[in-house]
Amino acid sequence: MPGSNARALEKARGLPADALILDLEDAVSPDAKDAARDLVAGAVGEGGYGARRLMIRINGLDTRWGAEDLEAALSVRPHAILLPKVARARDVAVIADTLSAADPNHPTTLWAMIETPLGVLNAAEIARAPRMAGFVLGTNDLAKDLHCRGRTDRLPLLGALSQALLAARAAGILCIDGVYNAFRDDAGLRAECEQGRDLGFDGKSLIHPAQIAIANDVFAPTEAEIALARAQVAAHDAAHARGEGVAVLNGRIVENLHVETARQTLAKAQAIADMG
Numbered sequence: 001m002p003g004s005n006a007r008a009l010e011k012a013r014g015l016p017a018d019a020l021i022l023d024l025e026d027a028v029s030p031d032a033k034d035a036a037r038d039l040v041a042g043a044v045g046e047g048g049y050g051a052r053r054l055m056i057r058i059n060g061l062d063t064r065w066g067a068e069d070l071e072a073a074l075s076v077r078p079h080a081i082l083l084p085k086v087a088r089a090r091d092v093a094v095i096a097d098t099l100s101a102a103d104p105n106h107p108t109t110l111w112a113m114i115e116t117p118l119g120v121l122n123a124a125e126i127a128r129a130p131r132m133a134g135f136v137l138g139t140n141d142l143a144k145d146l147h148c149r150g151r152t153d154r155l156p157l158l159g160a161l162s163q164a165l166l167a168a169r170a171a172g173i174l175c176i177d178g179v180y181n182a183f184r185d186d187a188g189l190r191a192e193c194e195q196g197r198d199l200g201f202d203g204k205s206l207i208h209p210a211q212i213a214i215a216n217d218v219f220a221p222t223e224a225e226i227a228l229a230r231a232q233v234a235a236h237d238a239a240h241a242r243g244e245g246v247a248v249l250n251g252r253i254v255e256n257l258h259v260e261t262a263r264q265t266l267a268k269a270q271a272i273a274d275m276g
């Protein structure tokens with residue numbers, strides 16, 4: 001949400017989102033940047049966001065606002081700082097060093113917007129940068145730089161989306177899909193969320209409260225997935241007790257790797273339940 005929108009910052013305290021991105025970058029006009037920085041720092045400092053993870057997207061350090069944004073963000077210790085248009089691992093390392101120099105135990109992690117051709121090409125090294133905890137895909141900036149046409153199937157973006165995901169998975173960090181701009185188009189949003197879920201994204205970045213329910217619905221494990229995960233764990237445990245490494249459930253084999261996925265599904269369901 002735009003960091004300049006006081007009403008949105010307030011409303012976010014009650015929205016059923018897992019994480020909030022308080023934006024100082026492209027959602028804020030140049031003449032509102034200083035006020036937005038104060039507003040965001042004030043809101044994070046005041047708290048009241050419950051279990052929602054708080055992320056501040058700062059302006060790039062190559063802009064006239066970036067350094068002040070970083071200082072203000074660090075001072076209120078959000079869960080994460082989201083860096084825009086990251087092109088190389090060293091863009092991240094500079095900030096990680098600043099953070100660690102200020103306080104080696106500073107709890108704030110770094111996230112990167114992957115939204116430029118160079119950022120996609122360097123995604124593997126960016127994912128392994130110090131303090132890096134996740135990617136958010138910037139599909140608007142990517143489409144702009146690729147000169148591609150907007151298509152409902154996102155065919156022109158699929159290579160970049162997959163490369164960013166591969167890099168994130170190889171480094172063991174999270175990867176969140178880009179925004180869906182038509183915020184009154186529920187069917188289009190659902191279709192794009194389904195595509196993102198199929199590809200392997202951990203969630204969807206959103207621009208309007210009306211989009212939250214659909215994203216939650218698509219990205220949460222379904223009752224059937226939870227039941228299957230439980231049955232797979234039970235079948236595998238039983239097989240293990242019999243001294244067998246492989247179980248068979250509904251005519252399909254269940255091996256260690258399936259149990260790992262099943263446990264991830266159950267852990268995600270539990271985390272959602274814990275959010276209340």
Ligand SMILES: CC(C)(COP(=O)(O)OP(=O)(O)OC[C@H]1O[C@@H](n2cnc3c(N)ncnc32)[C@H](O)[C@@H]1OP(=O)(O)O)[C@@H](O)C(=O)NCCC(=O)NCCSC(=O)C[C@H](O)C(=O)O
Pocket residue numbers: 001002007008009011012023026027113115137138139140141142178179183206207208209
């Ligand atoms: C798109 C909007 C300008 C629409 O705003 P508005 O006209 O106020 O919508 P509504 O009247 O329907 O709003 C209803 C209520 O919800 C609140 N609201 C609106 N948006 C948000 C939000 N994002 N978070 C929290 N709350 C929000 C309104 O205040 C109303 O509240 P109430 O008074 O109680 O009724 C607006 O939604 C908007 O600005 N959206 C965010 C745009 C944004 O964040 N853009 C930057 C991120 S996307 C990006 O940068 C792309 C990426 O980098 C890339 O390259 O792809």
Ligand SMILES: [Mg+2]
Pocket residue numbers: 026113115138140141
């Ligand atoms: Mg962008």
